[in-house]
Amino acid sequence: MVRLPDSANVQECSRDPRTDQELIAAANTGDAAAFEVLYRRHRDWVVNLAFRFIGDRDLALDVLQDTFLYFLKKFPGFELTCQLRSFLYPAVRNLCIAARRKAERHQSTGNELEDLEAPPPAGVAPAAHEHLAAALAGLSAEHREVLLLRFVDGLSLNEIADALEIPLGTVKSRLHNSLAVLRRDERTKKLLEQ
Amino acid sequence: MNHGDYLDERQPEVPQQFIDAITAAHGQRVLVPTEVDAAILDKAREHLQSVAGKRRIIRFPRWLAAAAAVVLAATVAGVWLQKRPAPPAFAREDLDHNGRVDILDAFALARKVQQGAVSAQFDMNGDGVVNSRDIDVVAAQAVRLDGKQG
Numbered sequence: 307m308v309r310l311p312d313s314a315n316v317q318e319c320s321r322d323p324r325t326d327q328e329l330i331a332a333a334n335t336g337d338a339a340a341f342e343v344l345y346r347r348h349r350d351w352v353v354n355l356a357f358r359f360i361g362d363r364d365l366a367l368d369v370l371q372d373t374f375l376y377f378l379k380k381f382p383g384f385e386l387t388c389q390l391r392s393f394l395y396p397a398v399r400n401l402c403i404a405a406r407r408k409a410e411r412h413q414s415t416g417n418e419l420e421d422l423e424a425p426p427p428a429g430v431a432p433a434a435h436e437h438l439a440a441a442l443a444g445l446s447a448e449h450r451e452v453l454l455l456r457f458v459d460g461l462s463l464n465e466i467a468d469a470l471e472i473p474l475g476t477v478k479s480r481l482h483n484s485l486a487v488l489r490r491d492e493r494t495k496k497l498l499e500q
Numbered sequence: 501m502n503h504g505d506y507l508d509e510r511q512p513e514v515p516q517q518f519i520d521a522i523t524a525a526h527g528q529r530v531l532v533p534t535e536v537d538a539a540i541l542d543k544a545r546e547h548l549q550s551v552a553g554k555r556r557i558i559r560f561p562r563w564l565a566a567a568a569a570v571v572l573a574a575t576v577a578g579v580w581l582q583k584r585p586a587p588p589a590f591a592r593e594d595l596d597h598n599g600r601v602d603i604l605d606a607f608a609l610a611r612k613v614q615q616g617a618v619s620a621q622f623d624m625n626g627d628g629v630v631n632s633r634d635i636d637v638v639a640a641q642a643v644r645l646d647g648k649q650g
Contacts, residue, residue, distance in 0.1 A: 336551035341544045349532060357530045366530050374540045382551045435525045442525075457519050458526045485514065497518045 326390045334382045341381070345374055348390060351459060352398055358454065359402040365409060369401045376401070391461060392468035437493035444491075445484055452480040593624060593638045606639040 322329070322343045332340035349370065356369035376397050386393060442450050455461045455469065463481075467474045488494045593601040595608040610632075612618055618630035624637035 333548060334551075336548045336553070338541075338545040338548040341548060342541055345537075345540060345544070349537075353530045353532055358526055363530050367532065367536055370532065371536060371540055375543060378544050378547055381548060435521060438521050439525050442522075454522070454526055457514065457522050494518075497521050498514060 327386055330384055330386050330390075334384060336382070341378065344377075344390070348394065349374075351391060352394060355395070355398050355459065356402055358458075359399060360406055362409070365402075365405045369398060369405050372401045372405075373397050388468040389461075389465045391459070392465045395455075395469035396471070438497065441488055441491045441494040445487060449480050449484040449487075452477055453484045456481055591641075592621070593641045595622075595638070601638065601641045603639065603642045606635055606642055609638050610635050 324332070324340070324343070326344060326347070329340040329344050333344065352373050353366050353370040356373070357363065357366035360366055360369065373394060377394065442453070445453070451470070452466055455466045456463070461469065463474060463477050466477045470477070485498065489498045590597045590599070591601055593605055595605040598604075609622055609624075612622060613630060613632065613635060620630075622630045622634055624634040627633065
């Protein structure tokens with residue numbers, strides 16, 4: 307049986323005006339309600355990021371749980387030194403690699419990230435989206451990752467740099483080059499015409 | 501083109517239709533069942549309640565703990581000193597504290613006088629100086645026939 311979400315509680319969490327930093331400070335004192343607000347604020351981003359990496363709904367849900375349990379174990383005493391999504395991103399990515407290894411029991415090829423980042427988009431209308439997906443699949447994993455973090459996840463350039471642990475200039479360069487490739491690509495250049 | 505100028509993160513130079521398309525292709529797809537929410541949040545409550553429980557334990561300030569340690573140490577030292585047997589009383593002339601005044605004490609004082617290492621405690625005759633007369637006092641005490649010492 308699937309329980310319906312406690313909508314009142316969800317709404318209350320979504321209206322909480324405290325910043326992530328303030329909620330983390332509260333959670334450090336044992337405030338479970340503050341942790342719940344953090345969970346509901348970032349849950350969908352985490353699970354869909356995991357799905358994007360792994361292309362499997364059930365594994366993505368497993369990764370969601372593992373990510374927040376990893377995060378939970380940081381309390382008490384957790385100090386956030388960047389944006390929370392920048393902190394969570396490497397955890398999600400590594401947990402996806404581990405989950406996929408476990409699921410497929412394949413030998414490591416060293417290309418797990420490349421494998422992870424090319425799931426076929428599901429539930430999307432054909433035509434433009436298919437063309438876009440095909441064009442994105444033609445980008446390198448590093449370039450596609452930056453592009454998706456920027457335009458799908460809405461991370462700032464600095465947050466992307468923190469999440470990927472690369473210099474800001476590299477983020478800008480990868481984004482610039484990705485867009486340049488898509489602008490030249492017959493399948494996607496119309497989408498990028500002003 | 502300079503990348504930094506080109507990519508102003510507040511106004512990415514891509515049309516909205518591109519953002520809509522890429523979001524549709526890669527955006528929200530997985531709905532999280534409430535069972536998953538409940539499992540995670542139950543664990544969070546359990547873990548964080550233990551954190552809150554630990555915080556409820558009274559914690560004294562460090563200075564107070566240090567002061568308490570000092571008071572305790574002083575008390576223990578006081579009790580120990582009180583219980584310690586008093587040192588045996590020796591005659592002033594019994595320089596080597598062997599319980600009797602003998603010629604060895606006279607020799608010991610003679611050495612001290614010779615070395616100049618003298619103090620008021622060796623002024624046996626109370627004349628204000630420590631010299632051979634004090635040695636004589638100790639020697640006389642050592643050879644007394646009545647056995648009385650001190």
